[in-house]
Amino acid sequence: MTFLFYLFSALALFGGIGVVVNRNPVSSAISMILSFLGLAALFIQLDAFLVGILQILVYAGAIMVLFLFIIMLLDVREEQRRRRSIVHFIGASGVAIAFVALVITVLSRGDIGKANFTALTESKGPGTSDVHQIGELLFSTYWFPVQIVAVLLLVATVGVVVLSKKELK
Amino acid sequence: MESALTLNHFLFVSAALFAIGLAGVLLRRNLIIIFMCLELMLAAANLTLVAFSRFNVQDGHPHYDGQVLLFFIITVAAAEVAVGLAIIVALFRTKETTDVTKVNSMKY
Numbered sequence: 001m002t003f004l005f006y007l008f009s010a011l012a013l014f015g016g017i018g019v020v021v022n023r024n025p026v027s028s029a030i031s032m033i034l035s036f037l038g039l040a041a042l043f044i045q046l047d048a049f050l051v052g053i054l055q056i057l058v059y060a061g062a063i064m065v066l067f068l069f070i071i072m073l074l075d076v077r078e079e080q081r082r083r084r085s086i087v088h089f090i091g092a093s094g095v096a097i098a099f100v101a102l103v104i105t106v107l108s109r110g111d112i113g114k115a116n117f118t119a120l121t122e123s124k125g126p127g128t129s130d131v132h133q134i135g136e137l138l139f140s141t142y143w144f145p146v147q148i149v150a151v152l153l154l155v156a157t158v159g160v161v162v163l164s165k166k167e168l169k
Numbered sequence: 170m171e172s173a174l175t176l177n178h179f180l181f182v183s184a185a186l187f188a189i190g191l192a193g194v195l196l197r198r199n200l201i202i203i204f205m206c207l208e209l210m211l212a213a214a215n216l217t218l219v220a221f222s223r224f225n226v227q228d229g230h231p232h233y234d235g236q237v238l239l240f241f242i243i244t245v246a247a248a249e250v251a252v253g254l255a256i257i258v259a260l261f262r263t264k265e266t267t268d269v270t271k272v273n274s275m276k277y
Contacts, residue, residue: 005174009182016186016209020193025201032205035186039212042179046223051215051236058243059212063250070254071201074261092195096188103184113177121229133230137237149244156248163255 005045011038023078025071029064036060047120050131179220186213200257200267204250211246215239 015035022028036059043052107113126132138146190213193206222235257267264272 002174005178009178012182013185013189016189016193019202019205019209020189020196025199028202028205032209035209036212039186039216042182042216043219046179046219047231048219048223048236048239051219051239054240054243055212055215058247059208063208063247066250066254067201067205070258074201074258074267076199076201076267089196092192095195096192099191100181100184100188104181107177107180113175113180115176115224116173118224118226119229120226120231130231130233130236133233134236134240137233138240142237145241149241152245152248156251159252160255163252163259 001045005042008038008041008045011035012042013038025076025078026068029068029071032067033060033064036064048130050134176220176224180217183213183216183220186210186216198268198270200260200269200272203269204253204257208246208250211242215242218242 012035015031015033015038018031019028019035022031036055040052040055040060043055121128187210190206190208190210193209194203197203197206218235218239222233223231225232225235260272261267266272
């Protein structure tokens, strides 16, 4: 269990680093898929099966295909090697490292983060799986946000059609 | 020595992934890569939600509210990517570039 955690978090993190350091956009996109697969495995390790599968289907499947499609449509070339100012590099990585240091400091002070895994009741029979539970919540407590999200998707579709018109006015 | 997994493990991975995405946004100049790094940051935040949901067990079930929120986040992310990429294509049509350093005027 612990070994699998380290394996998949390494996969997610190295995929993420690959996105940043690869000069070729297509390799970046492939690293991103790798990173999302590792992340989905972590979700499944956290007993969130529906969310893990959604992560693979929506992110690694739909969204990354869209990205690859656009990269190939625009024929994006490799970024030209340019003398990058060292200040720029140090600044950016400094901000990132400072963020991680901040999170580690905050988390190591409190007791919340020291919680261990607590056992879940075995799901037996229909109506006990996480898909069922989440579905029930979505269509009872959260019925209104579901409607809003539906409208949002419609707006996004219309927006994309408007933006892709030949002449922007 | 093998130590048991705690909530902190997952939160640290999430923070590291978020930081990588942040560094990517700051370092890269290609608009599409910047957009991909934004998605990476969003996905890292998702991990935090699922971890908190799993470690907040009630009656032998994880707290499903976090996972429902994740469902909405994924939906919004999909809509956001569609619109964002359409904007990038529209930008490419007028500027012929996806380099953010070359996109520095408000008027097209």
